[in-house]
Structures are given as C-alpha cells and as structure tokens.
Amino acid sequence: MIESAPFRLPLLASFMSSRILDGRACSRGVRESLLPRVEALAARGARPGLAVLQVGNDPASRIYVRNKVRACTEARIESVHIELPGNTDERDILERIRTFNSDPRVHGILVQLPLPPELAADRIQNALDPNKDVDGFHPINVGLLAIGTPRFVPCTPLGVTKLLAHEGIPVEGRHAVVVGRSNIVGKPMALLLLQKGATVTICHSKTPDLGDITGQADILVVAAGKPKLVTAEMVKPGAVVIDVGINRLADGTLAGDVDFEGVSQLASHITPVPGGVGPMTIAMLVENTVLACERLLDAAPGG
Secondary structure (H helix, E strand, C coil): CCCCHHHHHHHHHCCCCCEECCHHHHHHHHHHHHHHHHHHHHHCCCCCEEEEEEECCCHHHHHHHHHHHHHHHHCCCEEEEEEECCCCCHHHHHHHHHHHHHCCCCCEEEECCCCCCCCCHHHHHHCCCHHHECCCCCHHHHHHHHCCCCCCCCHHHHHHHHHHHHCCCCCCCCEEEEECCCCCCHHHHHHHHHHCCCEEEEECCCCCCHHHHHCCCCEEEECCCCCCCECHHHCCCCCEEEECCCEECCCCCEECCECHHHHCCCCCEECCCCCCHHHHHHHHHHHHHHHHHHHHHHHCCCC
16 A cells, blocks of 8 residues: 555646546637628628527526527527517427427527426427427427538537547547436437447436446546435546536536546546536537528529
C-alpha cells in the first residue's frame, strides 16, 4: 500500500481540474455559422420560419420557449409562438398543426413538451409533417435515424455530438455509456454514438449495479432526470462526462444528474449545469430549422 501511493496520487491529480465543456460558447459559434446560410436563403427569397406550439402553463416550458424564440431572432429566423390553455381540445391542437403543415412560410414545427397528461402526445406529434419535424420525434424521422440516414436528429443528442466534435473528443473506438432510455435523449443518443463508431451501453432504472457500468465509460452521457445520481465513485478517472439533466432543487437552485463537484475532480471533460448541453439543444433547433428551409426550397419546383 505504501508503494502504491506515489503512483496513484499523481494519476488522480492529473484530473483535478476538468476541462469545462462550454455549451454557451459552442452554441454561439453554431448560430454564427448559420448566418451565411440564412443570407443565402434570403437571396433566394426565403426566410426560415419556426412555429412553436405550447399547451398549458408549465413554468419550465415558458423559459425554454422564450430562449428558443430569442435564439431564432438572433439567427434572423422568423418565429411564431402559439400558446394555448391546458384544457384546449385535442382537435383544436391538431387543426393548428394542419395549418402549420400547409403554410409555406413555416419550415419547422415544434410542439413544446411536456403536454398536459390528458392529451395524447404521440398522436399530436405524429400529426406533424415529417419534413417540418425539426425536433426529430416523428416516427418516420426516428426510423431514418435508426437506419443511419437521418433527416432530422433530436436536438439534444445532436447538440452533444456537436459539442464533442467541437472539443476534438474522439468517439470512434471508445466505450460510451448512456444513462437513460427516453425517446427524446437516451435512445437517439445511443444511436448517434453507435453510428460514430463507439461501443455503446444503455443503462436505465432497471439496471442493477449502475456504478459498475458507468465506471467503465470513456464517454458517459447521463439523462436520467434524477439530481446528482452519478457520483465520483461511479466515474472512471479521465472519462468525458456529459450531464443532460437539469433539476430544480428544494432551495431553488439547479442541479444536473451528475454530482458536479465530485465528478469534476476525476473527469477529463465535463459539462456544467446550466450552461452545458442546454444551449446546444437550442442551437440545434435553429440549425434544423435552417436545414428544413433549405430542403423544402430545393424540393420546390424550380428550386
């Protein structure tokens, strides 16, 4: 034990200051890179348009929508925000979506989640024109992602891959562990990592000995929705840790699904909460909207 100390202490010390993956800075770069594409569309007589449909008065949704609309404005994208009461009849919501589907000025449609529990979220989401589904949740777009020919990739997983690429973090040949199996983050995240050459393990609420598996990860993506679920004892020194979770604690502060203070002493790279994955999600929504406009314009007669 005495002989092992000089070896172990320098190893741990080398990870005492993790590199913080700055999602805000990266997202600014993404939005700035979109401006020439938006200008090129304007020269062709088109301006990308995003319609955001929000049902109910969920406080977090209000913040998310406000940030999305602001990002669109900064990127010179037209946006319309329709806010409906929580007791709105599903038929009215579907009619709004049909109107957006047929409106040539709308290139992307986003239904803000969560919806009130009495509404059939899958039926509403499936009513979107897949060519305008910039969230990437329509079954057709999910299927295209699964077979490796995506039309639109869900914004949060796409943002994570963009952030990794921006930081020059290799994915190919690495062992990636995804904690969470949601259709919004966990499953598409695993598919993207797999397509980029990683060996992928998915963990969830039924996974026994979670720490044993997360401790094997070279890249650990946590999207479980449980504050500070992953602690330092569950992370391999030098791992890249991506915290997708954002949870409001009893004292009003925000925390991720990872214990940042402890894990940042071991990880080589880590995302903060807030300021990590969140801004990238919004940047990818803007990018998908620009992409939708480009595709629809190219598909039009004479485009």
